[in-house]
Amino acid sequence: MLLVIIKTKFNKRVAMAAENQSAVIEFILLGFSDNPNILSWLFQLFSFVYVTTLAINILLIVAVITNKHLHNPMYLFLTNLSFLDICYTSIIVPKMLLNIILSAKTISYTGCVLQIYFYLFMGVSECILLAFMAYDRYVAICNPLRYNVIMNVVSCNGMIGVSWMTGGSIASFDIYFVCNLKFCGHVTINHFFCESPSLLQLSCGDKFVDNIITLVGGSMLLLIPLCLILFSYIQIFLVIMKLPSGRYKAFSTCISHLIVVIIFYGTSVFMYMRPRNSDTGVTDKIVSVFYTSVTPMLNPLIYSLRNKDVHKALGQLARRTIVLR
Template sequence: MWPVENQSAVIEFILLGFSDNPTIQSWLFQIFSFVYMTTLTGNILLIVAVKTDNHLHKPMYLFLINLSILDICYTSIIVPKILLNIVWSAKTISYTGCVLQVYFYLFVGETECILLAFMAYDRYVAICNPLRYNVIINTISCTRMIGLSWMVGSSIACFDIYFVCHLKFCGHITINHFFCEAPSLLQVSCGDISVDIILTLVGGFMLLLIPLCLVLFSYINIFLIIVKLPSGRCKAFSKCISHVIVVTIFYGTSIFMYMRPRNSDTGVTDKIVSVFYTIVTPMLNPFIYSLRNKDVQKALGQLARCTIVLR
């Protein structure tokens, strides 16, 4: 899968993480553990609620289930390794483990970028063209959009990892990050990375800027419709603005990481920015998109009552 010379040149990487201070590490362990458990709980509850309630078997909730699956995978690729490194006071990751982490992280992240654009389009059709919603967005078209998201994400991730595997590393490699991320690997590579930088920019344009423009276009049109509503504008604005804020954080921080010049190692800034799109947004997504929804809350209530009765 990857060149033999890379494996002979470097067997493992050292991830510096956030801090060597035991007190700070203790706090970080507690914070990341809480965030991870919240992410898992929120997304699993959503999946179970939709699966067990026939009233939620609609295209919109099919999108949300896939978003929850992606968010669970997203954080599970990164956070458990962070927690293990803190507990064991070990900051190493094997070359193979690093490459696999990069691949699955890119696969899930790129799939989510495309899926969020389709979800914004779904809301656009529902609000701006409600009479044709069931014609345009049905189970078949929804399944195709979701399948396309996963297929494109997987394909582009395979393309990306091919170039990551051909990066050259010299000697003992220290990565100033808390996980193996493609831009961080480019910074510690000792070979010519000009082609990789160009491909990163092209990929960022296709998977970040274009979907973000589609999302913003959809929500701008939604806002224009909401303004004309005789009542219920505040509630509708509240929901849409919360969606836009979370999506903007996800795309904005990702664009900062993948589409800025690779002149220097920004260290702490990179780590803070990465936390937002790898850890924070997966935790917020189920609450912003789903758990405030009355239908989902009703389904969760019924699920809780059934659980109590069974006990």
């Protein structure tokens, strides 16, 4: 019976797609505030965060590529994470900054759909990649003698490929349903960027199918990788506790990784796996800031820039730059 209801509502949604796309030309993004003083402060803050995110992630990518000693699975994952973070934050923050400085609040229907697609593409890919990175650390610490056999070039590239393909597939699937939402003239989004839950809340008509898809999709894409990450780090902690020395350093590193993971996954779970019945615009904006701006900046700082090998690679890169000048 449930499947019949879902199928019926799904067919109705498809029939309304062409009409809906022609009815909505653009959306209005309310953003954070209309107060010029607050907007000026927010522009400076997010500009600093964005530039810092770009600088440290690009720096890490260049350092790894130019240093042969860093050509190993861990840094291969980290360079992909940095690239994802650059794309992830660049999909959202520049448009937000442009709207602030131009005092504009509009985004075209096509621009909104593209923003959702690429945001989900990069976000889902990062969720899967973080799980694989936790598995990489699990193998390195809990099964070090077989690390080179398990985490070889083929398997690492396969994991990265799975991350990207999963992100692209899920984003395409979600966009199909977003394009079939009907807004009945409602075009004001109480957010600073286009996000599926905000559009779902804005849409009119029965949201039964969309709520089911959001809940099931959120459970699979967030809770399953998160459980795998937590399991990996629990096993790592158990091994660390048995170490005769170096326990504190290893423990602090793992805790740092977990903090970033919890911020990213925790805010994402809150956003995508809770009822959307009430107006929680302010809460959504604050929570979204963490996984769109904060974690892309923290990832390279926590995962890489505290590493002595990365420090050495950055020093060598700086010396090469000075010589070239």
